[in-house]
Amino acid sequence: MTKILLIVFIISLLYFAIANRLMTYVKILALQGIILFGVAFIELIELNVVNLILILLETIIIKAITIPLFMRYIINKNNITREAEPFLPNSMSLIIVTLIIVVTFIISNAVNSFHIHKIYFVSALSALFCGLYFIISRRKIITHVICYVIIENGVFILSFAVGNEMPFLVNLGVLLDVFVSVFLLGIFINKVGDVTSDIDVSQLSNLKD
Amino acid sequence: MILLYLAGALSIGILTFLNRNRNLGRVLIGLFILLQWFFTIHSLLHRNTYQFSFFLPDALAIITLLVLSIISIPALLHSYDYIYGEHDSPRTRGMYYGAMMILIMALTAAYLSSHIAVTWIFIEITTLSASTLIFHRRKAGSVEATWKYIFVCSVSLTLVFIGILFLSIALGNVNETSLQYARLTELAPKLDTFWLKLSFVFIFTGYTAKLGLVPMFTAGIDAKDKAPTPCAALFSSVLLNVGFVGIFRFYSIVAHTSVHPWANYIIMAAALLSVFVATVYMFKLKNIKRMLAYSSIEHMGVLMIGLAAGGIGYYAAILHLVLHSFVKSSMFLQIGHLYKTYRSKEINEIGNYFQYNTAGGLFLLISFIAITAMPPSGLFVSELYIFKALLNGGYLYILIPMLILITMIIWAMGSGIFRMLFVPAGEKGKTEPVNHIETGMQYLLLAIIFYLGLNPPAGFVALINEAISGLMV
Numbered sequence: 071m072t073k074i075l076l077i078v079f080i081i082s083l084l085y086f087a088i089a090n091r092l093m094t095y096v097k098i099l100a101l102q103g104i105i106l107f108g109v110a111f112i113e114l115i116e117l118n119v120v121n122l123i124l125i126l127l128e129t130i131i132i133k134a135i136t137i138p139l140f141m142r143y144i145i146n147k148n149n150i151t152r153e154a155e156p157f158l159p160n161s162m163s164l165i166i167v168t169l170i171i172v173v174t175f176i177i178s179n180a181v182n183s184f185h186i187h188k189i190y191f192v193s194a195l196s197a198l199f200c201g202l203y204f205i206i207s208r209r210k211i212i213t214h215v216i217c218y219v220i221i222e223n224g225v226f227i228l229s230f231a232v233g234n235e236m237p238f239l240v241n242l243g244v245l246l247d248v249f250v251s252v253f254l255l256g257i258f259i260n261k262v263g264d265v266t267s268d269i270d271v272s273q274l275s276n277l278k279d
Numbered sequence: 280m281i282l283l284y285l286a287g288a289l290s291i292g293i294l295t296f297l298n299r300n301r302n303l304g305r306v307l308i309g310l311f312i313l314l315q316w317f318f319t320i321h322s323l324l325h326r327n328t329y330q331f332s333f334f335l336p337d338a339l340a341i342i343t344l345l346v347l348s349i350i351s352i353p354a355l356l357h358s359y360d361y362i363y364g365e366h367d368s369p370r371t372r373g374m375y376y377g378a379m380m381i382l383i384m385a386l387t388a389a390y391l392s393s394h395i396a397v398t399w400i401f402i403e404i405t406t407l408s409a410s411t412l413i414f415h416r417r418k419a420g421s422v423e424a425t426w427k428y429i430f431v432c433s434v435s436l437t438l439v440f441i442g443i444l445f446l447s448i449a450l451g452n453v454n455e456t457s458l459q460y461a462r463l464t465e466l467a468p469k470l471d472t473f474w475l476k477l478s479f480v481f482i483f484t485g486y487t488a489k490l491g492l493v494p495m496f497t498a499g500i501d502a503k504d505k506a507p508t509p510c511a512a513l514f515s516s517v518l519l520n521v522g523f524v525g526i527f528r529f530y531s532i533v534a535h536t537s538v539h540p541w542a543n544y545i546i547m548a549a550a551l552l553s554v555f556v557a558t559v560y561m562f563k564l565k566n567i568k569r570m571l572a573y574s575s576i577e578h579m580g581v582l583m584i585g586l587a588a589g590g591i592g593y594y595a596a597i598l599h600l601v602l603h604s605f606v607k608s609s610m611f612l613q614i615g616h617l618y619k620t621y622r623s624k625e626i627n628e629i630g631n632y633f634q635y636n637t638a639g640g641l642f643l644l645i646s647f648i649a650i651t652a653m654p655p656s657g658l659f660v661s662e663l664y665i666f667k668a669l670l671n672g673g674y675l676y677i678l679i680p681m682l683i684l685i686t687m688i689i690w691a692m693g694s695g696i697f698r699m700l701f702v703p704a705g706e707k708g709k710t711e712p713v714n715h716i717e718t719g720m721q722y723l724l725l726a727i728i729f730y731l732g733l734n735p736p737a738g739f740v741a742l743i744n745e746a747i748s749g750l751m752v
Contacts, residue, residue, distance in 0.1 A: 181473075198441070202434075211426070214430065218430070218433060218434065221434070221437055222437065225437055225440055225441060225444070228441060228444050229444055231444075232444050232447050232448050232451075255429060255430075258414075258422075258425065258426065258429070261414075261417070261422065274422075274423040274426055274427070275423075276419070276420065276423060277420060277423050277424060277427070277501045277504070277505070279500075279560050279563055279564060279569065
């Protein structure tokens with residue numbers, strides 16, 4: 071079951087590469103949040119109540135509901151154009167993302183350590199590298215935040231790949247990290263909108279030497 | 280005690296954030312300084328005893344905490360003049376001071392933390408509070424700097440977290456989930472070397488965003504340029520130290536394994552590249568704040584080379600860290616006065632500083648001697664030790680390019696600073712008088728450098744030796 075979920079997760083990355091509209095990105099984020107909850111629930115079925123509530127909070131409440139809603143609110147409020155406007159054509163993105171996934175497969179086979187679950191490792195690394203690739207290939211600031219959340223999702227899966235359960239405190243830290251960075255960035259985007267007319271990374275390139 | 284401190288600092292921070300009254304604000308700042316010093320002295324008295332099982336005031340924590348507590352006083356007090364001079368609204372004032380207090384609190388906790396994940400969490404909090412401070416001016420430049428800072432630091436800290444996850448894979452065969460530094464050091468020889476290497480690369484790369492070494496240094500430069508000068512003083516000293524603490528604690532684990540020589544090469548490559556990058560940019564720069572920011576990168580590069588060289592280099596690295604904190608923070612505070620006088624940071628628009636502010640001009644001259652590590656300065660001593668460590672270790676191929684680069688940096692900085700001091704400037708508007716108590720504080724900070732370098736007190740030397748004792752295998 072977890073394998074199917076993780077494969078869907080990887081497919082969502084491929085879909086992200088060819089999606090055109092910002093709202094599709096937001097929906098992909100919500101889908102990934104639900105997938106993460108499924109994985110976490112199956113993996114940690116025997117865990118105690120407090121941890122379960124925390125995982126539930128982290129995945130369903132924040133990753134699948136709050137963040138996508140907040141993103142939608144920002145997109146609507148700032149009248150951001152609906153197109154994602156990537157630097158590269160979507161077909162190129164698709165090829166690159168496929169290559170990334172193939173390379174992570176090869177890497178995880180080469181590593182061949184029995185401490186990690188291979189499929190988790192593959193999906194985590196793919197999410198990480200795809201997130202970084204999406205950041206450099208997209209123009210709008212809001213897509214950068216969305217891609218940052220994808221990277222965080224990859225890290226979340228990686229923490230399962232590790233096998234032994236991370237301490238409670240670490241989980242709390244991750245929660246804080248995602249929550250605060252996304253909201254801070256979101257509030258901040260509103261402020262960027264006040265200063266410059268369109269929210270575009272090319273506007274933010276005056277500071278250089 | 281640490282919990283009391285965190286709760287106290289947090290509540291003072293929140294009260295300051297909500298406060299709109301000027302006198303109450305003063306009282307709160309005073310209270311915060313008192314609390315910070317009370318906690319510092321408490322940690323000093325209870326050395327090497329665990330607090331709340333996640334915090335351990337060991338020698339390195341004590342050194343960095345003392346530096347923080349000393350620098351936080353002038354930073355908070357300089358802010359007072361800065362904020363009221365700029366006629367900000369009470370709301371932005373509250374935000375500024377609140378964020379600064381939270382930053383100092385998070386730094387304190389990150390220094391003291393004895394658990395790798397706890398360090399990470401508090402460093403994450405420093406990113407958030409620091410970005411509030413950078414955003415203070417709310418102009419196009421500060422928006423851009425804040426955006427870059429938040430984004431680069433968040434991604435870097437994600438890399439650190441991945442590094443921590445890899446570390447727990449490396450622990451896998453030992454069946455140990457505790458990530459306390461002390462426990463990790465004990466287990467170090469048993470760790471899986473492949474995962475340990477991977478984890479070192481990730482953690483090192485991530486923390487370079489705070490320390491200001493090559494892969495991730497860019498965020499810090501814009502931040503120091505666009506932040507108000509008292510904040511820039513904190514960013515270029517105590518915030519760099521937190522990156523150093525993060526790397527140093529992990530490095531002392533690695534030092535007990537067979538990965539140690541490999542880690543040294545990684546650090547040296549990154550550090551030498553940093554010195555090189557700093558040199559290249561120093562020649563191009565026309566903005567004094569950016570020039571000082573790049574000078575921080577150079578110094579961090581030099582001290583990391585010292586750390587990697589080993590031997591007396593360990594001692595020199597920590598000495599250099601402490602001295603650099605004082606000199607760079609005091610210089611940034613003085614740049615605040617310079618900016619007040621000329622309303623400009625461009626070197627070409629500034630001249631004849633002696634004429635307008637004699638004490639400040641003299642300060643810049645002395646601090647130039649201090650920052651470029653010329654003989655009476657304490658940094659001369661630490662750099663000399665680093666060169667000696669490189670010679671002893673047989674790293675001539677590192678030492679020679681580094682010496683050439685440092686010489687070029689001295690020339691570049693000198694041409695900038697002497698221009699500001701002696702060359703007549705064009706037309707200049709009205710001058711604002713500067714606060715001489717503040718200048719006095721800057722001189723005091725500078726005096727510490729000369730004192731610590733030339734005649735280090737025995738207690739201080741013992742502290743540094745204790746801090747590096749973990750590295751001696």
